[in-house]
Amino acid sequence: MNDLQQVNGGITAAQGFRAAGVEAHIKYANRKDFALIVSDRPANAAGLFTTNAVAAAPVRLGRERLAGGRLRAIAVNTGFANACTGEQGMENARAMSRLVSGALGIPDEETIVCSTGVIGMHLPMERIAAGVELAQAALDPAGGADAATAIMTTDTVSKQHAVRFQVDGHPVTVGGMCKGAGMIEPYLATMLGFITTDASVAPADLREALRAAVEVSFNRVVIDNDRSTNDTVIVMANGASAAPALSPAHPAWPRFTAALTAVCTELARQMVMDGEGVTKFVTLRVTGARSADDAQLAARAIARSMLVKTSWYGLDPNWGRVIAAVGYSGAAVEESLVRIRYGDILAFDRGRVADAATRAALKEVMRERAFEVGVDLGLGDGDCTIFTCDLSREYVNINADYTT
């Protein structure tokens, strides 16, 4: 059986992982705000961090820690980002790590800490210490849901996903969780993503698999240059399944990368759906661009346009705003070659404008909570798919009705 099977458990769906999410009162009362993920055995690991030139202390420490490619535990606090906190921030990140490794009795170099919240304020270390203690006591092989709740900031729902596949008759699981809401485009609140698997995979292969999966999932939601000071995605592979070690040479490798990509993509989708005030999930496909880079330029310009986003909210098939965004994106465009569709309905066909009946059909497509917008530039074979959303709320009262 080659198919991926969806399973419950999120970050603890894979064998050999425990997790916890506890109330450490780090900034607010009555909410889980401290999470801990632990592999029962040393795990290979890989991570991707923000490209922001102003990286938070835990990000800088995390880069060091992942150089070794091995990890046992990840601790996450919300409330404070520990960014722009200078030397004391680095000391606090190291101290938080020592609290975790000490409590768990694991090597400090195999511990990673992550923070999300307000920039420029120091971590309340006593509360962090209390959080570590509480979380360690609460570690549970079914703790994924609590952990997913504990990493939320402005998120309205927790985000988890896990899938299972077979290798030589042995089940292998990949599961994960993430946080991130805010306006997904163009500016993202800190995105944290954590993935665990009981597959056995070497660090270098794991890193390449993660990079490829993130490229078509989280990176298609988040614009590289717009990363927060704390964005982080980490994967741990502890080999606790009975399946043989996987590598690109193994016939099951494509199944593993497909599972990893599926988890990342589903988490990215959940993140977009949880964008503040989002009512529409839009899959935006740009095709026919002169190059893949051009396709990405065009797709990102469309996805970032507040005017386009408000038109989606207002069920207004205002393709003019779409083509205007392509026009300033920097991508090569010939107005007379462009085709724009909503779902399967053509709105603009190389100069031909949709008639009234077509407009009604376009509106029907947009009534769905999730729909696809396609833009074919007719110039080449560059393509790019972006996951994005509408922009609702009061802002829309002014913009959404502009053409109707």
Place this chain on the structure above:
Amino acid sequence: MNDLQQVNGGITAAQGFRAAGVEAHIKYANRKDFALIVSDRPANAAGLFTTNAVAAAPVRLGRERLAGGRLRAIAVNTGFANACTGEQGMENARAMSRLVSGALGIPDEETIVCSTGVIGMHLPMERIAAGVELAQAALDPAGGADAATAIMTTDTVSKQHAVRFQVDGHPVTVGGMCKGAGMIEPYLATMLGFITTDASVAPADLREALRAAVEVSFNRVVIDNDRSTNDTVIVMANGASAAPALSPAHPAWPRFTAALTAVCTELARQMVMDGEGVTKFVTLRVTGARSADDAQLAARAIARSMLVKTSWYGLDPNWGRVIAAVGYSGAAVEESLVRIRYGDILAFDRGRVADAATRAALKEVMRERAFEVGVDLGLGDGDCTIFTCDLSREYVNINADYTT
């Protein structure tokens, strides 16, 4: 007397210009929607148009018309942008121009038409014709206010400004009007700006003066790549004043360019203040950048950040969002060298975080309707000033209180 004196009259403040704004029912009833500006004598002229690769038909025609450097009349309709309208769009733009030049008895090559509104729908030519007729009958040397009202779309107030200075004892006037609201950053509804002067200035000099004035005014509000399909700024200089001809060699030239810049800057300021839901006008000064380009990158990233904008609305001196925006802007930045101030109060001083008392003082600065935010990168002497605004409304209910 070298000082600029503010005068009334907007686009008709200068001698030898008449204007009108009429209700042509182009798209809506009961609103002025068609404007006409006419110089009583041939005027030298220059213009700047959108850099959007998908330029509207009137923009393409306007570029042709301004090649000659002479202009007699500008006609503007709202409701329809005449963009993405193919060959028929160009025919309609030409036909609109012929209606105007025919009615006024002027050369068609000295006529420019501008459109703003919905993309992808054809101009209702009968209503345009009616508008031309009505506007011609209403032309008035005091018609500036009507014209400024007639070019409004989502604008809530009309925007005019005019100044006067003396050359050899002769008054010379520069006046203008503009439209543009929507979310000023990062996406602008079409911006149209029109400026008239009774100075006598050669087309090439006029063009250079306009380019310089726009660079530090409209272009510091609008991001170049984000221009709409229709953005246009045009200046007409008809020489109707009794003052001698001006050129860069004339001692009064700096006064003329100062006047032109003052009009453009004040119109840009009015445009920002009329941004949808704007409650704060922020002058953002980035200094100490490694280069002027870096300063601009940093300033634009800050000004575009929804998180920064909502913090301004919420009176939250959240400088962390400012430094995060600089971090992903692409500009060189060393966290330990950065200083951020609100008004004259330092919020972040090379690693030193503001204390509680300072936070209260920062909030006081932000209570003003207009305030300045300064970011010194401490790396060089590149600087850039941007005029921007907050982001208010429901979106803010979620974001503005995040750190308080």
